[in-house]
Amino acid sequence: MDRLDTEILVAGGGVAGLAATAAFAHAGFDALCVDAEPPVTDAGHARSDLRSTAFLMPAVAFLDRIGLWARLAPHAAPLRVMRLADAGGPEPAVREVADFEAGEIGQDAFGYNLPNWLIRRELVAHLAGTPGARLIAPARVEGIVPRTAAALVRLPGAQARAALVVAADGRDSFVREAVGIAARRWGYGQKALVFTVAHPVPHGDVSTEIHRTGGPLTLVPLPDHDGSPASAVVWMEEGPKAARLLELPEAEFEAALDERACGVLGRLRLTSPRRIWPIVSQVADRLDGPRVALVAEAAHVVPPIGAQGLNMSLRDVAALADLCAGARARGEDPGAPELLARYHRARHAKVLARVAGIDALNRAAMAGWQPFRDARRAGLRALYGVTPLRRAAMRMGLGAR
Ligand SMILES: Cc1cc2nc3c(=O)[nH]c(=O)nc-3n(C[C@H](O)[C@H](O)[C@H](O)COP(=O)(O)OP(=O)(O)OC[C@H]3O[C@@H](n4cnc5c(N)ncnc54)[C@H](O)[C@@H]3O)c2cc1C
Numbered sequence: 389m390d391r392l393d394t395e396i397l398v399a400g401g402g403v404a405g406l407a408a409t410a411a412f413a414h415a416g417f418d419a420l421c422v423d424a425e426p427p428v429t430d431a432g433h434a435r436s437d438l439r440s441t442a443f444l445m446p447a448v449a450f451l452d453r454i455g456l457w458a459r460l461a462p463h464a465a466p467l468r469v470m471r472l473a474d475a476g477g478p479e480p481a482v483r484e485v486a487d488f489e490a491g492e493i494g495q496d497a498f499g500y501n502l503p504n505w506l507i508r509r510e511l512v513a514h515l516a517g518t519p520g521a522r523l524i525a526p527a528r529v530e531g532i533v534p535r536t537a538a539a540l541v542r543l544p545g546a547q548a549r550a551a552l553v554v555a556a557d558g559r560d561s562f563v564r565e566a567v568g569i570a571a572r573r574w575g576y577g578q579k580a581l582v583f584t585v586a587h588p589v590p591h592g593d594v595s596t597e598i599h600r601t602g603g604p605l606t607l608v609p610l611p612d613h614d615g616s617p618a619s620a621v622v623w624m625e626e627g628p629k630a631a632r633l634l635e636l637p638e639a640e641f642e643a644a645l646d647e648r649a650c651g652v653l654g655r656l657r658l659t660s661p662r663r664i665w666p667i668v669s670q671v672a673d674r675l676d677g678p679r680v681a682l683v684a685e686a687a688h689v690v691p692p693i694g695a696q697g698l699n700m701s702l703r704d705v706a707a708l709a710d711l712c713a714g715a716r717a718r719g720e721d722p723g724a725p726e727l728l729a730r731y732h733r734a735r736h737a738k739v740l741a742r743v744a745g746i747d748a749l750n751r752a753a754m755a756g757w758q759p760f761r762d763a764r765r766a767g768l769r770a771l772y773g774v775t776p777l778r779r780a781a782m783r784m785g786l787g788a789r
Pocket of ligand 1: 399401440443529558561563665686697699701
C-alpha cells in the first residue's frame with residue numbers, strides 16, 4: 389500500500405474542494421485533493437452538472453487573492469442588476485418589479501456568473517500548475533482515523549497522513565459521518581429544474597427572479613450562446629409538478645416555461661438538457677471534529693435563492709485557510725483542536741443565521757394562497773421603497789453582515 393504525506397487533505401473536488409485546495413496551496417501548504425469523480429477536462433462534462441454559479445463580489449475578491457479569478461473572468465457574465473418580479477396575481481403576468489442596482493451601493497456589479505463545469509475545468513487546470521497542490525481523481529476517501537498528531541486517511545490502494553482533513557465531500561459527507569458530526573436536514577417538497585436557454589431579448593446583465601407559486605424562477609445571465617443572448621435557469625416548483633415538467637416533450641416544456649417566465653426575455657429556447665435537484669436545507673451541528681474541518685455543502689445546504697450556497701462556502705474556505713496560515717506563521721499545528729474550535733466559532737453562528745434567512749425567503753417564495761402572495765408583493769414594495777432598507781438588503785445579499 390502506498391503512503392502519502394501531506395499537510396492538508398481536502399476530501400471532495402467539487403467547486404468548493406478545488407477552491408479550498410488552491411487556497412491552501414496559495415498559503416504555502418502541501419494540499420492534496422481527493423475526488424470521487426474523474427476530473428473535469430472538457431465541455432463533455434457540461435451534461436453532468438448544468439448548474440451555474442453566480443460568484444458575488446466578496447467571493448470574486450477571494451478568488452482573485454488566491455490567483456484564480458484571472459482564469460475565470462474571461463468566461464464570466466456580469467450581474468449588474470438583480471430584478472425581483474412578482475407575478476403572484478391570478479394571471480401569469482408580472483405585476484410588480486423591483487430593480488436592485490449594484491451602482492447604488494458603489495459596486496460595478498453584484499457578481500459574475502459561470503457554468504459549474506467550466507469553473508471545475510479551470511480549477512483543475514490551475515491546480516495542475518500550482519506548486520504544493522495535487523489532485524487524485526477518481527478516488528474515494530474510504531476511511532479516516534484521527535490520531536493525536538495527524539489523521540490517517542484510507543484511499544483506494546493508499547494511506548495518506550494529514551495534519552488536517554478538510555471535508556468538502558458534499559451534502560452526504562462521508563468524512564462528517566465518519567467523525568460523528570450530526571447534521572439536521574429538512575425539505576420543502578420542492579425540486580429545482582436546471583437548464584440553459586437562448587432568448588431574443590438581451591438580458592442587459594440583469595438577473596431576474598420571478599415569483600408566482602411553488603418557488604422562484606430565476607434567469608441568470610450567461611455569455612452569448614452561438615451569437616444569441618443566453619441565460620441559466622433555475623425553476624423551483626412543488627416536487628410532483630417539477631417531475632412532470634421534466635418529462636414534457638421539449639416544445640410543450642418551452643410553452644410552459646414561456647408562460648411561467650411571463651415573457652420577460654421573449655420566447656425562451658432550450659439549449660441544454662434539463663436536470664432536476666431536490667431542494668433541502670441542512671446544517672451540521674459543528675464545523676470542527678478531530679483533525680477535521682467541514683466546509684461548503686458538507687457543512688450547510690440552502691435552497692438556490694440569492695446565489696448564496698457556494699458564496700457561503702468560499703467564506704468558510706477563506707476563514708479556515710486564513711486561520712491555518714496564521715498558525716503556520718507562528719510554527720503551530722494547522723489541525724490543532726483549539727484552532728479548529730476557533731474556526732467553528734468564527735463561522736457556525738453566521739451559517740445558522742444565513743440558513744434561517746434563506747429558509748424564510750424560500751417559504752415566502754413558495755406561497756400558493758392568494759392572500760399570502762399579495763402579502764409577499766406588499767413586502768417587496770415596502771423593502772424596495774425605503775432607500776436605506778433597499779441598500780441594506782443589497783449589502784446583506786453580498787454577505788456583508
Ligand atoms: C440548482 C442550484 C443552483 C445553484 N446556484 C448557485 C449560485 O448561483 N451561487 C452559489 O453560490 N451557489 C449555488 N448553488 C449551490 C452550489 O451549487 C453548491 O453549494 C455547490 O455546488 C456545492 O459545492 P460542494 O463542492 O460543496 O459540493 P459538491 O459539488 O457536491 O462536491 C462534492 C464532491 O465531493 C466528492 N465526494 C463525495 N464523497 C467523496 C468521498 N468519500 N471521497 C472523495 N470525494 C467525495 C463528489 O464526487 C463531489 O465531486 C446552487 C445549487 C443548486 C442545487
